[in-house]
Amino acid sequence: MARAYDVTQVEKKWQQRWADEGTYEVDADDPRPPSYVLTMYPYPSGPAHMGHVRNYTFGDLLVRHRTMLGQAVLSPFGFDSFGLPAENAAIKTGTHPRIFTDARIDELKESITSLGAVYDWRREIRSHDPEYIKWNQVIFQKLLASGLAYRANAPVNWCPGCQTVLANEQVLADGTCERSGDIVIKRDLEQWFFRITKYADELLAGLDDLDWPERVKTMQRNWIGRSEGAEYDLVVEGRDGSDGREPLALRVFTTRPDTSYGMTYAVVAPEHPMVDELTTPEHRSDVDDLRKRAAASTDVERMSESGAASLAKRGAFTGSSVVNPFTGGAVPVYVADYVLMGYGTGAIMAVPAEDTRDWDFAQAYGLPVVRTVQPPEGWDDEGGPGGAYTGTGEKINSEWLDGLDIPTAKARAIEWLESEGIGERTVNYRLRDWLVSRQRFWGCPIPVVYCADHGIVPVPSDQLPVLAPDDVEFLPTGESPLATSAEFLNTTCPECGGTATRETDTMDTFVDSSWYFLRFTDPWTADLPFDPEIAGHWMPVDQYIGGIEHAILHLLYARFYTKALADLGLVPAGLREPFARLFTQGMIRMDGKKMSKSKGNLVAPSSYLTTVGADALRLFHLFVGPPADDVDWTDQTDSVIDGCGRYLDRVWRLAVPGDETVAVPRTGELTGEDVAIRRATHRLVDRVTRDYERWSYNTAVAACMEFVNLLQPYVRADPNGEVADEAVDSLLLLLAPMTPHLAAEAWERRHGDHIHLHSWPVADPELAAEESVTMIVQVNGKVRDRIEVSPTLSEQEAEGLALASPAVVDALAGRAPKRVIVRPPKLVNIVV
C-alpha cells in the first residue's frame, strides 16, 4: 500500500527519540501525581504475536494518555523468563536454556519497541536474572520462617508430559495439564507448599472492593469455594465406649445440617483413614477392590463414570453402621469414590432426599429416602420431576425442626450440635494450599539444604542466590536435572558443617510472577527485594492489563503474595491488594480458535510493521471493537488495517504544511462555517476524552474519523487559518496516545516541539455548545417531522412548533391530540 509519508523512517525516528530522551522514565521523587500502569509481563517466546500487539497497544495508550494528563506514570517491562519451553528446547537441541531464553527476549524486546510501546527500560526484570533469583529466594525463606512455606507429603498432581508436579490450579477441569494437555495422575510425594489457605477469607472478602471484571471476581470466588456448615460425630455402632473399647466416631461435614433427620446412610472416601477399622471381615474384599480401583483411576475416568447407572460399581458396604445423633437410629456406612478425601472430613452423612448424588447412589444400592423438606406439589407424583429436592420449603419429618424454613432449621441444628458437644459450626474451602515444587531445571532453586541432624536448613543469606550449575543433564527423568550435578547436590550443613544435600526442586514460575510488580517499583535497592516505602509510593498498580487466562492462577497467587509480604513487613502493612483495577482484553481468534503458536494459526505482526506500520496496526486494534471483546481475524481484516492506514494518510495530508491539497488560509471575521468547525473541534475533544475514560477506543477512533471527514473539505476550500490550526492540533493531540509516531512527526513539523510532552486538550463548553438541535416530532410514536430548534427551547414553544408542523397536521388528519409528551429540545410525541 502506497503511503503519504515514509512510515518506517518516521516510526524508527521516534522510537529512537523516546528511548534516547528517556521520555517515559520516572522516579519516585517525581512531583507529578504517581500512576502505575502495568501490562502482565510476558513469557519470552520470540517475536511478539498479535495478542501481544493488542495487549501492549492498550497499555501504551494509557501510559501516554496519563502522561499527557500530567501524571508521573510508572511503565515498566520485564520477562517471565523461567519456564518449560526453554528447558524443552534444551532437551531437544542441547542449547542452554539461558542462551535460548536471552535470544527470545531480544526478539520480543525488539518487536515490542517497534510497536512504539514505551517503557522505563531501566527497570527491566528477567526472572532468571541472579539478582531476581536471590530476592525470590530471600522471600521464600521469609515465608518458611513464618510458617507460610512448608514441606508435606501429600497426594499431588503429576503430569507425565511435563515430568513434574502441578498445582491444583494448573490442572484443568477435565483432569488434564493446562500446559501439555496430558492426563494428570496422582502421586504421593513430599513437596513444598505455600499456605495460601490461611488467607482464604481475606482473598474472598478483598474481591468486593476491587475494580475488576465481575466474571474474574466470580471465578476467584468459585475457586476459593467457601461453604458454611457443620461438622459432627457419628458414633460407630457398638463403639460408644460402653464395652471398654476405645470409643470410635466418624466425623462428617455438611452444609445442610437441617437435613440430618433424612440421613439414611453415611459414606467415607476410599482414602479415609477409618476405612480399615470400619470394614468387617465379610466385606473386606469388596472394599479392597473398590479402593484399588479408586487409587488406579484418574480424575478423568472417575468423572466419565458419573451418573446413576455406573454408581453401582463405585461403592461398597463396609459392614458397619453409625448412629444418627438426631434420631438415635443406626445407618449403614459405605465407601464410595464420589466422596473426596481432600474436602471437608472425607466423610458425609448421606441424605438422598435432598442431595442429587446421594439420591443416585441410594437408587443404585436400594437405600431408603426420607424427605425433610416439603417439595412442591406433584414432585413425587407419577410424571413429576421426582428425585432429590434441593429447593426451599418447610421442614418435615424432622421432629423439633418441623415447620421451620431451611436457614432457621440450619441454625437450630447447629446450636443443638454445639450444645450437645457433638459437633460445631465450620467453614470449608475448596482452595488448597499452593504446591510450589517443580522437578525441573529452568526455574528458581528452592534455597534449602537437608541435613541428617538438622533437617531442613535454609541456605544462609550471604550464600544467596543459590544458582543452578551448568553441568547438568537435560533429560526429563521425573527428578530435577539439578540432582544430576554432584557438585550442586552435595554441600555442607550451615548449622553443623556436616554433609548435607541441597534441595533439587525449583519453584513454580508463578512464584516469580507473584511479586515482580513490586520489584519494578524499586529494582535498585541492594539489601532488600525493594524499598517498602518506594513500593508503597507506587502501589497498588492503578491499572493492570492482561489476558483472561490468568483470572485464577496468577491473579490469585499475586494477591496472596502481596498479603503475605505485607504481613512480613516487606511492603507497607496497609497494602493488601496489588491491582486496584484490572482489565482483561479479548483474545484474537482465527477460524473460531484462539490464535496461538500451538494451534499453528499465527499471523505475524512484523509483516504489517514493514508495510502499513505500527500506527496503523495499533489503530486497527483500537478500532476493531470494544477492547474486552474477542477479535476475529478474517479475510477482511487486512482491508480494515489498510483502511486504518488510509485514515492516517488523510490526517498526514491535513496536518503537514506544504501539501498542495490544503488551501491558503484566510484570516479575519469568522464565517458560519468557521464557527461550525470550531464547535465540532471542541465537541470532538469532549467526546474523545470521555471515550478514553470509559475505555471506548473504538468509538473514539470513529469520532476522529468522522471529524476528518468534516475537516478535509473545509481545509481544501476556504479555511480560516486559526480555526483550521486549532482543529488539526486538537486532532493530533487526541491521536497522540493511539498513533504516537504519526502524531509526533506531524506535530514536530507544525510546531517544532514534542507532542507527548503537551497536556491533554480541554474542550470549551461554550464553544462546544450547539446553536440548534434537531427536534423529533412524533405522532403515536412515529417520526413525522424534524424541526431545527434552539437547545434552550421551552416546553410551550416545543409543543407549539410541533403542532404547527404541516407534516403533523397531515398525520393528525383532524384528530384531536389526546396527550402530548414534550421533552425539549429533543422530542415531542403527540398521542391521539
Next chain:
RNA sequence: GCCCGGGUGACGGAAUGGCAGACGUGGUGGACUCAAAAUCCACUGUCCGAAAGGGCGUGCGGGUUCGAAUCCCGCCCCGGGCACCA
C-alpha cells in the same frame, strides 16, 4: 447441571428509554487519468413505488411505557467459565 457474557445490514461494530445501523470494511456508480494505481464525490437494511413517499425491521413469544435494540417475564441459539466440593 450451575454461573457469567452475547445474539443489530454482506462483515466488524454504533446507539443503555427518545431519528436504529455512527465509523470502518466490502459493494455499486461517478470525477480525475491515454490507462491503471492513488485520491476525491455519491449511493448502499428490507419490501412497495417511476418518484415523492410509505410499510416492515435489532434471535423468538409476551409485558411495562406516550415511546423499547435498551427495562421486566418466558423460551431458543452461540461463546466462555465452573462442576462428584457434601
